Amino acid sequence: MxxxxxxxxxxxxxxxxxxxxxxxxxxxxxxxxxxxxxxxxxxxxxxxxxxxxxxxxxxxxxxxxxxxxxxxxxxxxxxxxxxxxxxxxxxxxxxxxxxxxxxxxxxxxxxxxxxxxxxxxxxxxxxxxxxxxxxxxxxxxxxxxxxxxxxxxxxxxxxxxxxxxxxxxxxxxxxxxxxxxxxxxxxxxxxxxxxxxxxxxxxxxxxxxxxxxxxxxxxxxxxxxxxxxxxIVTSTIEEPMPGWTDNFYGVAGIVLGAALGVLRSVNAKKDAxxxxxxxxxxxxxxxxxxxxxxxxxxxxxxxxxxxxxxxxxxxxxxxxxxxxxxxITWKTYMELIESCAWDYPSTKLLWYYCFTLRENELWHKTCVFFLHTVVAYLADFVLLCIRRKPLAVTNYARMDRLLNLTSYFAKRxxxxxxxxxxxxxxxxxxxxxxxxxxxxxxxxxxxxxENCVIGGRLYLLKDPLETIPEGRKWLKTLQIAHYSLLGVLFFLLYLLFKWVFSSIL
Missing domain, CATH: 3.40.50.720 (NAD(P)-binding Rossmann-like Domain)
Known part of the structure; x- marks a missing residue:
């Protein structure tokens, strides 16, 4: 040298x-x-x-x-x-x-x-x-x-x-x-x-x-x-191995939350x-x-x-x-994350991937209420029914509070x-x-x-690549459950609106 x-x-x-x-x-x-x-x-x-x-x-x-x-x-x-x-x-x-x-x-x-x-x-x-x-x-x-x-x-x-x-x-x-x-x-x-x-x-x-x-x-x-x-410091690109990280803070937490189906909305400017x-x-x-x-x-x-x-x-x-x-913009970044989520699904998925960046703050808050808050209360209700400690409402509240702080940097x-x-x-x-x-x-x-997603799977979720086939089966099951649930909800909304309008007329 x-x-x-x-x-x-x-x-x-x-x-x-x-x-x-x-x-x-x-x-x-x-x-x-x-x-x-x-x-x-x-x-x-x-x-x-x-x-x-x-x-x-x-x-x-x-x-x-x-x-x-x-x-x-x-x-x-x-x-x-x-x-x-x-x-x-x-x-x-x-x-x-x-x-x-x-x-x-x-x-x-x-x-x-x-x-x-x-x-x-x-x-x-x-x-x-x-x-x-x-x-x-x-x-x-x-x-x-x-x-x-x-x-x-x-x-x-x-x-x-x-x-x-x-x-x-x-x-x-x-x-x-x-x-x-x-x-x-x-x-x-x-x-x-x-x-x-x-x-x-x-x-x-x-x-x-x-x-x-x-x-x-x-x-x-x-x-x-x-x-x-x-x-914004993120996973390694080369050394000592690609994609290594040791924490869920910041962007790593958002990516994993979205990939696991827990996080469904972030208020961000797509071309930022x-x-x-x-x-x-x-x-x-x-x-x-x-x-x-x-x-x-x-x-x-x-x-x-x-x-x-x-x-x-x-x-x-x-x-x-x-x-x-x-x-790279946040829009492109999350699109690349989504494509990798399909290629390397984890067996630890909690729900089907349905994450979206939303620029309008009011629309984002509306989606957070229905997709985070309401879901959290439903999850805790199920936990109480099976005599387990409720934790979804507390965890979602903390996650949403942190996302509000993070959005400052994603909107500018x-x-x-x-x-x-x-x-x-x-x-x-x-x-x-x-x-x-x-x-x-x-x-x-x-x-x-792609290496960041693989690294998150390996080093944070402790989910080896050998389980990818199992993860794909689980993802497919969650996809069917997700759209089935959406179908039921839309049908109930249809019945509700039909009843409301028939009462008015």
């Missing part, structure tokens, strides 16, 4: 990753260990859901995304150091010993920890998305070996703007005021004033990410820092651009950004030795949103200039473009979406 390339940069480096147990984090760890001769990776892990931080760390490598790594580098765990902590707490919840170890040994920091849920409480979002960033920066300032710090934001951090440049925007509130507010108020009071605080921002996630970016702007001026803003970026490409862009800022900082120091310019820098921002020459088009991303790609040598590919100008959307 050519000298000065990305693998050369990461060789013998120590990387500290927050958010290592998340979707992006898992793939980042896998990539660094599989293709690089890095020295060490520090992974911050917190306790969660009756599991200690150490138990969660041990479980991390059971995910299928690490299967290739285990075969190619069976000794990979020797390079991983578990650090117990919590991004919601001061000093990231770490011991003094852990802090000193990180300060002394870290070369690269990748701060990817975040709560990405749209319905998260403001306190949680402020602590994980803002306070943790403050604590990471405080640590980074003490690291004598630091060469690069990457903050992973979101392309929608400044979503009230129709055009989002690769630059900083005015935050809705200063990070100091936000943290002071959540520390001073109880949960009930904070919940009441949250809508007023959010203002034009649609949810606490984008709101707190905007504030966190402002924190980077003010507190990371003399650090080798960059911000990467991915758009679906700003989807594969998770593995996003990881590659992040690692390339780390290499670039370190290279630029080194060149600047070499050129301006003993100069103020050697220690000052402007934080560069990368809008990683795919490409403007090979985009944004302009995302990405000159910095294009320049980064242009700086990379041919070998790096193969190993750290993130250019989407040649992406075959049909193939990618």
């Amino acid at each position: 050519e000298p000065g390339t990305i693998n050369h940069f990461f060789r013998n480096q120590t990387v500290f990753i927050t958010g290592g147990t998340g979707f992006l984090g898992k793939l980042m760890i896998e990539k660094l260990l599989r293709v690089n001769q890095i020295q060490k990776i520090f992974i911050l892990v917190r306790a969660k859901r009756n599991k200690s931080s150490e138990e969660r760390f041990q479980d991390l490598f059971d995910y299928p995304c690490f299967d290739n790594l285990k075969k190619e580098r069976p000794d990979f765990k020797e390079k991983i150091v578990f650090v117990s902590g919590d991004c919601e707490l001061s000093n990231l919840g770490m011991s003094q010993q852990s802090q000193e170890m990180l300060i002394d040994e870290t070369d690269v920091v990748i701060h990817a920890a975040a709560n990405v849920k749209f319905d998260q409480p403001l306190r949680l979002g402020a602590n994980i998305n803002v306070r943790s960033t403050k604590e990471v920066l405080a640590l980074a300032k003490l690291m004598p070996r630091l060469k690069a710090l990457v903050y992973v934001s979101t392309a929608y951090s400044n979503c009230p703007n129709n055009r989002i440049e690769e630059c900083f925007y005015k935050a809705p509130i200063s990070w100091q005021n936000l943290l002071s507010t959540v520390d001073a108020l109880d949960d009930d009071t904070l919940e009441k004033i949250t809508p007023e605080l959010l203002g034009e921002w649609p949810n606490c996630y984008t709101f707190t990410k905007s504030v966190a970016e402002d924190l980077i702007r003010t507190e990371a001026k003399n650090l080798p820092a960059v911000i990467v803003r991915p758009a 651009i679906a700003q989807l970026v594969p998770c593995d490409y996003t990881v590659n862009a992040i690692l390339a950004a780390a290499w670039n800022v370190a290279t630029e900082r080194k060149n600047t120091k070499d050129h301006f030795k003993n100069s103020v310019s050697a220690t000052s820098s402007q934080v560069k921002i990368y809008n990683y949103v795919g490409t403007s020459t090979n985009q 088009n944004w302009k995302f200039p990405h000159d910095n991303v294009d320049q980064l790609w242009g700086k990379m040598c041919e070998e790096d473009r193969k190993v750290y590919k993130f250019d989407m100008s040649q992406t075959n959307w049909a193939n990618y979406i």
Whole structure:
């Protein structure tokens, strides 16, 4: 490989990753260990859901995304150091010993920890998305070996703007005021004033990410820092296997809900651009950004030795949103999903596929009432009759609430200039473009979406491809039941209208 390339940069480096147990984090760890001769990776892990931080760390490598790594580098765990902590707490919840170890040994920091849920409480979002960033920066300032710090934001951090440049925007509130507010108020009071605080921002996630970016702007001026803003991160396109994902959040949840026959309507603009970026490409862009800022900082120091310019820098921002020459609309995306749903039906189907994107909000809400709410009450009635716990109404209510938050992004088009991303790609040598590919100008959307559907079936539903024939039989049965039920309903409506009109006449 050519000298000065990305693998050369990461060789013998120590990387500290927050958010290592998340979707992006898992793939980042896998990539660094599989293709690089890095020295060490520090992974911050917190306790969660009756599991200690150490138990969660041990479980991390059971995910299928690490299967290739285990075969190619069976000794990979020797390079991983578990650090117990919590991004919601001061000093990231770490011991003094852990802090000193990180300060002394870290070369690269990748701060990817975040709560990405749209319905998260403001306190949680402020602590994980803002306070943790403050604590990471405080640590980074003490690291004598630091060469690069990457903050992973979101392309929608400044979503009230129709055009989002690769630059900083005015935050809705200063990070100091936000943290002071959540520390001073109880949960009930904070919940009441949250809508007023959010203002034009649609949810606490984008709101707190905007504030966190402002924190980077003010507190990371003399650090080798960059911000990467991915758009909607979806299943892998190539590595470590096509179509891998580990969660039901966002688009993955909508696709599976529709494919399983549970979700039947989403309020969206059909010709709006679906700003989807594969998770593995996003990881590659992040690692390339780390290499670039370190290279630029080194060149600047070499050129301006003993100069103020050697220690000052402007934080560069990368809008990683795919490409403007090979985009896909939500309409086309869902049409491709529907065709794949017929090819790879799951045995876990709950009902026949009858999903539709609806642009008219009133019509969408009407359909939600009849196709979600009424169906949920009927399902719970059946569950009560067979002495089972009713759960459909609660689950549908939560799903519809999340869909309302998601619709904000499916009904609008944004302009995302990405000159910095294009320049980064242009700086990379041919070998790096193969190993750290993130250019989407040649992406075959049909193939990618097919792999996403297969991946959802395999990794989320745990339904192997061998059951496809069984799934097709079940789909056919549900199709007959669906149209039979529709026929009965239309016949009953016909009788009702006939009775009404005969009474009037």
